[in-house]
Amino acid sequence: MTNHPRHVTIIGGGTMGCGIAGLMAATGSTVTVVEVDQAAAGRVAERVRREWPDDPAALARLETTTNLSRTPPEADLVIEAVAEDAKLKADVLAAAGxxxxxxxxxxxxxxxxxxxxxxxxxxxxxxxxLHFFNPVAKSALVEIVAGERTAPRTVELAKSWSETWQRHSIVVRDSPGFATSRLGVLLGLEAIRMVEEGVAEPHDIDTAMVLGYRHPIGPLRLTDLVGLDVRLAIAEYLSGELGDRFAPPRLLREKVAAGLMGRKTGQGFYTWTSRAAEER
Structure with missing residues (x-):
């Protein structure tokens, strides 16, 4: 195989799927994004353009389809990027294989x-x-997670590709939440509990972590960007696997039930005037 994967298929054209697709295309791969229907497939190019506005060549290497069987037999890499649901992911991966x-x-x-x-x-x-981070275009990290049966050569190839993607890679042993989500979600959940208990306002909690601990973004603003529904699903999974320290706060459940999912709905812990706007 070449230093970068010649052809990459991304299954799922949501925020993460399009971000990954843009990265692969921008670093020289031909990319096919598989979506559930024509309407969803039609939105892929615009999403990639928003993430990679200064790289028209990337769009030229991008195509969409609603048929997974259109994955070229010579594809080097297939990345599943559908919703965080174990059964759905398993079904998609079985079909991809x-x-x-x-x-x-x-x-x-x-x-x-x-x-x-x-x-x-x-x-x-x-x-x-291959755990990429939102927004993919601005993130410098890819978390490589090796399962018990993952071959060492597979991990080494992923590390080599990460260099061509201009991303720093870390290798983590398989465990629920890995390294990044396990730490990041726990911090985010505690920040939500602090809002719930009236300790401080969301902006002040975030400012404490940005200025006090040099985090690039506060945990509540990050929750809005990731999506409160996504945070809730991850917390529910991790609490089932690792215990009550990951139990979702009541406030998180209430906001999701009310449709307040963060930036994608315009309201979460902050008010967003548009998908690309800063919070007020």
């Missing part, structure tokens, strides 16, 4: 154990986690 017989198979899950998803994959030695 039947189509892409030689590609590295990866999941962009932020929390679900690789070993659990590997059960759906016919050849688990070529399967691993």
């Amino acid at each position: 039947r189509v892409a017989h030689h590609a590295i198979l990866a999941t962009n899950t932020s929390s679900i154990a690789i070993g659990r998803l590997a059960q759906a994959v016919h050849d688990p030695d070529r399967f691993l986690g």
Whole structure:
């Protein structure tokens, strides 16, 4: 294989899928994004353009389809980037494995154990986690998660590709939440509890972490960007796997039930005037 994957298939054209697709295309790969229908597929190019506005060449290397079987047989890498639902991901990965017989198979899950998803994959030695971060265009990290049956050569190839993507890679042993989500979600949940208890306003809590601990973004603003519904799903999964310290706060459940999902709905812990706007 080349220093970068020649062809990459991304399954799922949401925020993360399009961000990853843009990165792959911007670093020289031909990219196919698979979506559920034509309407969703039609939105992919615009989403990628928003993330990578200064790289028209990337769009030229991008195509969309609603048919997973259109994945070229010579594909080097297939990345699953659908919703954070274990059954859905397993179904998608099983289908991808039947189509892409030689590609590295990866999941962009932020929390679900690789070993659990590997059960759906016919050849688990070529399967691993590639956890990218939102927004992909501005993030410098990719978390490589090696399952118990992931071959060392698969991990080494992912590390090599990460260099061509101009991303620093860390390798983490398979465990629910890995390193980044396990720490980041715990911090975010505690910040939500502080709002719930009236300790401080969201902006002040975030400012404390940005200025006091040099975090690039506060945990509540990050929760708005990720999506409160996504945070809730991850917290529910981790609390089931790792215990009550990951139990979702009441305030998080209430906001999700009310449709306050963060930036994508215009309201979360902050008010957003548009998808691209800063919070007020």
